[in-house]
Amino acid sequence: MKLRSVRGVAAVVLLIAASTVAGCGASPQVVTLTIHYSGFDRTEVTIPRGVPVTFVLVNEDPIDHEWLIGDEEFHEAHRSGTHERHDAVPTEVTVPALETVSTTITFDEAGSLAFICHLPGHEAYGMVGVLTVTG
Numbered sequence: 523m524k525l526r527s528v529r530g531v532a533a534v535v536l537l538i539a540a541s542t543v544a545g546c547g548a549s550p551q552v553v554t555l556t557i558h559y560s561g562f563d564r565t566e567v568t569i570p571r572g573v574p575v576t577f578v579l580v581n582e583d584p585i586d587h588e589w590l591i592g593d594e595e596f597h598e599a600h601r602s603g604t605h606e607r608h609d610a611v612p613t614e615v616t617v618p619a620l621e622t623v624s625t626t627i628t629f630d631e632a633g634s635l636a637f638i639c640h641l642p643g644h645e646a647y648g649m650v651g652v653l654t655v656t657g
């Protein structure tokens with residue numbers, strides 16, 4: 523009896539997963555990045571051009587972090603920037619302590635971009651990764 527109810531739950535979960543995938547024309551890619559001890563668990567990510575990518579940013583630290591993605595000019599501006607929080611632009615995200623934030627971005631140009639946490643000292647500590655967009 524107990525086994526049967528567990529199996530029922532598993533079947534429901536599978537159904538939900540299947541309908542989610544079937545419901546979207548172009549299935550969005552999901553990239554999960556976990557932040558732990560002020561570092562990203564993946565520092566090299568490759569995605570295709572022109573496809574929506576949902577970045578799931580999991581902050582396991584008891585302090586806030588940021589996830590900002592762009593080219594060198596973008597990052598240079600943010601190194602000296604004064605924004606306290608980021609939540610209006612998909613490429614600039616604040617990830618509060620112990621929270622998970624998702625952002626979906628479509629990159630239309632192939633190339634290489636960096637994702638960096640620009641909170642004081644975090645970039646120097648190593649909160650840097652590279653996103654490669656393939657053509």
Ligand SMILES: [Cu+2]
Pocket residue numbers: 560586587588639640641644649
């Ligand atoms: Cu940080």
